Amino acid sequence: MGAAMAHRYRSPAGCAGKCLWRLTRCPEPLLLLLLSTSVLIACAPASSAHELPRTALVTTIENMGSDTMVNLALAWAEDYMHLHPEVRISVTGGGSGTGIAALINGTVDIANASREIKPEEVERARANGVTPVEFTVARDAIAIVVHPSNPVDSLTLEQISRIYTGRITNWREVGGEDRPIVLLSRESNSGTYVYFLENVVRMGNPNDESLFSPDTLLMPSSEGISAEVRQNPNAIGYDGLGYVTPDQKVLAVTAREDDAPVIPSVETVNQGIYPISRPLYMYTVGEPQSVIKDYIEWVRTGGQKRVAELGFVPLRERVTLSNDISSPAVAVLP
Amino acid sequence: MLKGDLTTRTKTYQSEAVIESLIRVLGFSTIGFVVLIFLFLLRQGMPFFFQVPWANFLGTRWYPTFGLFGTLPLILGSILVTLTAIVIALPLGLATAVFVREVAPNWAREVLKPLIEVLAGIPSVVLGFFGMNIVAPLVRTTLDVPTGLTAFTGAIILAYMALPTIVSVAEDALDAVPKSYRDAGLALGATKWQVIWRVVVPAARSGIVVAVMLGLGRAIGETMAVMMVTGNAARMPLTLDSLFRPVRTMTATIAAEMGEVAQGSVHFQALFGIGIILFVLTFLINLAAARPIFQKRRRGGLR
Numbered sequence: 178m179g180a181a182m183a184h185r186y187r188s189p190a191g192c193a194g195k196c197l198w199r200l201t202r203c204p205e206p207l208l209l210l211l212l213s214t215s216v217l218i219a220c221a222p223a224s225s226a227h228e229l230p231r232t233a234l235v236t237t238i239e240n241m242g243s244d245t246m247v248n249l250a251l252a253w254a255e256d257y258m259h260l261h262p263e264v265r266i267s268v269t270g271g272g273s274g275t276g277i278a279a280l281i282n283g284t285v286d287i288a289n290a291s292r293e294i295k296p297e298e299v300e301r302a303r304a305n306g307v308t309p310v311e312f313t314v315a316r317d318a319i320a321i322v323v324h325p326s327n328p329v330d331s332l333t334l335e336q337i338s339r340i341y342t343g344r345i346t347n348w349r350e351v352g353g354e355d356r357p358i359v360l361l362s363r364e365s366n367s368g369t370y371v372y373f374l375e376n377v378v379r380m381g382n383p384n385d386e387s388l389f390s391p392d393t394l395l396m397p398s399s400e401g402i403s404a405e406v407r408q409n410p411n412a413i414g415y416d417g418l419g420y421v422t423p424d425q426k427v428l429a430v431t432a433r434e435d436d437a438p439v440i441p442s443v444e445t446v447n448q449g450i451y452p453i454s455r456p457l458y459m460y461t462v463g464e465p466q467s468v469i470k471d472y473i474e475w476v477r478t479g480g481q482k483r484v485a486e487l488g489f490v491p492l493r494e495r496v497t498l499s500n501d502i503s504s505p506a507v508a509v510l511p
Numbered sequence: 512m513l514k515g516d517l518t519t520r521t522k523t524y525q526s527e528a529v530i531e532s533l534i535r536v537l538g539f540s541t542i543g544f545v546v547l548i549f550l551f552l553l554r555q556g557m558p559f560f561f562q563v564p565w566a567n568f569l570g571t572r573w574y575p576t577f578g579l580f581g582t583l584p585l586i587l588g589s590i591l592v593t594l595t596a597i598v599i600a601l602p603l604g605l606a607t608a609v610f611v612r613e614v615a616p617n618w619a620r621e622v623l624k625p626l627i628e629v630l631a632g633i634p635s636v637v638l639g640f641f642g643m644n645i646v647a648p649l650v651r652t653t654l655d656v657p658t659g660l661t662a663f664t665g666a667i668i669l670a671y672m673a674l675p676t677i678v679s680v681a682e683d684a685l686d687a688v689p690k691s692y693r694d695a696g697l698a699l700g701a702t703k704w705q706v707i708w709r710v711v712v713p714a715a716r717s718g719i720v721v722a723v724m725l726g727l728g729r730a731i732g733e734t735m736a737v738m739m740v741t742g743n744a745a746r747m748p749l750t751l752d753s754l755f756r757p758v759r760t761m762t763a764t765i766a767a768e769m770g771e772v773a774q775g776s777v778h779f780q781a782l783f784g785i786g787i788i789l790f791v792l793t794f795l796i797n798l799a800a801a802r803p804i805f806q807k808r809r810r811g812g813l814r
Contacts, residue, residue, distance in 0.1 A: 397767055
């Protein structure tokens with residue numbers, strides 16, 4: 178009806194109001210217009226009814242948790258819903274803690290977590306008659322990047338911590354050239370930021386109150402970090418391994434003084450020897466059944482190709498990253 | 512015939528009354544929306560000033576995830592970037608306006624005016640990208656500073672964004688100076704330059720002040736480009752070299768942090784608190800911009 182009205186007022190004849198009642202006297206274009214309108218109206222409901230599949234049984238999976246994983250979880254959900262139109266997956270962020278709490282309360286089916294479930298959370302779940310089951314679904318590794326011309330090849334965790342808290346301010350102090358260090362970080366809302374703060378700046382010590390130096394440049398995006406690292410020989414930055422482009426130099430990291438430096442790659446991350454990496458988990462209530470079981474199995478196999486696209490490390494080596502970062506020493510400027 | 516005429520006339524009056532009241536409702540609702548937005552800002556942001564001790568929010572460290580809400584580095588950062596932008600944009604803008612209005616031949620004016628207005632249409636994210644990839648490396652290498660993402664880089668980009676506003680408003684102000692002033696000056700034997708510099712520009716002074724104030728308002732509220740090129744390090748810009756070091760502005764802070772903050776938390780209120788500070792600052796600037804206009808009207812002088 179709305180369409181018909183609109184046509185009426187737009188009609189070129191200018192006698193639309195009367196013509197509606199005296200179609201015979203109408204100029205031909207208007208007649209055509211009216212005809213096409215009625216055809217449109219007739220077609221509209223028919224086509225939409227045809228497109229919607231009439232499935233009576235739509236299963237809904239509630240998925241909630243880690244903000245770090247929310248984009249990954251959304252990508253998985255979209256792909257899976259495309260493959261299985263009979264399943265609806267709703268994904269919400271809120272943080273790992275929120276997701277696990279919701280799992281314990283029984284409001285969600287799958288909780289995403291970028292950390293392992295805590296013993297007291299397992300305790301509470303048991304008290305609620307729920308047994309959380311853990312699945313590793315991907316890995317997250319953070320690469321330390323510098324300008325390709327920077328002669329420094331590796332840093333210890335402690336050196337990185339001292340650099341980011343502002344106690345080391347010149348590359349000379351870690352074996353590089355006599356240049357000031359420019360610190361780059363993601364904005365404080367990024368999950369990578371929190372992980373880096375807790376595990377690198379504070380070196381995993383929960384009693385450590387260290388913060389990033391106030392001189393740290395907070396970049397709103399991965400592109401911001403790579404643009405600055407690409408062109409500034411003073412810069413040091415960090416980002417998810419999958420976001421690192423070939424024109425940046427990736428540093429090897431040593432966990433302790435006498436360990437061998439490890440360059441981040443799909444292999445070293447999966448072997449667990451690269452120190453700045455963590456598994457990403459999905460938790461279910463008890464052993465998953467039917468649809469949820471199938472979904473998690475798909476995530477750990479077919480879904481892995483999405484993992485590298487979003488900057489994480491897939492579970493298997495044969496799924497290669499979009500950028501070859503296993504040999505960063507040969508990285509060159511474009 | 513006459514009867515028909517009368518009915519159409521009453522109909523016209525009736526529909527006019529309807530349209531009039533509609534316009535009135537729309538007009539008042541605009542004002543109403545502004546008031547509502549202000550009230551919303553106050554409601555969300557005021558608790559911040561009561562919940563957080565003065566010593567904290569007047570402190571020098573902005574680290575909201577760990578309860579440090581020092582807004583001073585942000586306020587000073589915004590002021591530093593904005594003022595520097597105006598210092599760069601004012602001579603350029605004024606010179607462009609004088610050239611377009613007083614010096615350029617007619618055909619050049621016809622080309623230049625729309626071109627300057629097109630400048631205003633460039634999206635700020637494009638300028639930000641340009642600043643990040645072209646201006647920042649240039650600033651770093653030519654000035655030999657640790658990083659090109661500095662307050663100065665932000666000021667250059669902001670100056671560029673404020674230029675169209677300054678040029679077109681200043682050009683209008685010069686245009687409003689009566690021809691008789693110029694004729695009188697020339698008749699007294701002044702050169703063209705003397706007429707421009709000693710007669711026309713001073714006569715258009717208040718309009719130029721308005722241009723600067725509007726440019727200032729445009730610059731202080733700009734977010735995207737600033738966030739991309741100033742480095743966003745919340746450090747106190749107190750040392751002499753601060754202009755060539757990173758800063759964090761109020762707008763960039765709100766834009767960068769609002770997305771992930773928990774609603775109703777102190778951090779959330781803090782961001783609205785910064786919004787209030789920003790609102791008050793822009794209000795003062797607009798007030799300062801409006802003053803010369805009112806003064807002029809009272810004197811019944813030039814327009």
